[in-house]
Amino acid sequence: MLRVLCLPRPWRSLWARGCASDGAAGGPEIQVRALAGPDQGITEILMNRPRARNALGNVFVSELLEAVAQLREDRQVRVLLFRSGVKGVFCAGADLKEREQMSEAEVGVFVQRLRGLMNDIGGTQRLPRCLGVALAKELIFTGRRLSGTQAHALGLVNHTVAQNEEGDAAYHRARALAQEILPQAPIAVRLGKVAIDRGMEVDIASGMAIEGICYAQNIPTWDWLEGMAAFREKRPPKFVGK
Secondary structure: OOOOOOOOOOOEEOOOOOOOOOOHHHOOOEEEEEOOHHHOOEEEEEEOOHHHOOOEOHHHHHHHHHHHHHHHOOOOOOEEEEEEOOOOOOOOOEOHHHHHOOOHHHHHHHHHHHHHHOOOOOHHHHHHHHHOHHHHHHHHHHOOOOOHHHHHHHOOOOOOOOOOOOOOHHHHHHHHHHHHHOOOOHHHHHHHHHHHHHHOOOOHHHHHHHHHHHHHHHOOOHHHHHHHHHHHHOOOOOOOOO
16 A cells, blocks of 8 residues: 655756756646655656657757756655656657758767666667567567556566556655665665666676676665664664665
8 A cells, every 4th residue: 555645845946958848737847856855865756748648859858958967966865756747658759740850060069968867768779679679570560558557568668557536656656666676775775776787788607797896886785784783683674775
């Protein structure tokens, strides 16, 4: 059962300088909210560009880059959730209407900005690593659209859920997962992410070396000592991210 949120902080806007917004009622396209109470440490990014179904336009990407840059420096953030403010839509992908108005050089710059924001861009390279060459070619060559159930069966997504009347069942599942991650040691989680991401790009021996480097960085932390003490004393650990 999901916990009731206590005293939530209001959505906070992050405007892209010098850009007009396409958000609801002329508001910002990206908003940020830090949760409070038992969910303190979870921060949500709300994507709110209904007229374009949250398509990746210039304003949208600028505001999103600014939000992520600010949150990256905030050590109070342990888990980040991306949430859509548009019912029935998460993100429609590239804003093709905007793309038509760009020069070739502008398109190149825009794509590079997206790569700095989204690690999953580059389907011709990432999809074969997930599914194998043959199936990746089939999906890319046909442009086939997959349902959530099909994507789950292929291992492209971790979870699928039945939709509810409010249209936010996926958000509640994501938040429940965030609540599982929240009590874990922040530094260990961060270093584990580094070890996995960088290790997947190299051979297994180099990956093991990367893991060793990350593990060594975790040993002198207060949280590592707290974890050892909690194990000895048979109590839940209280990690603080130091």
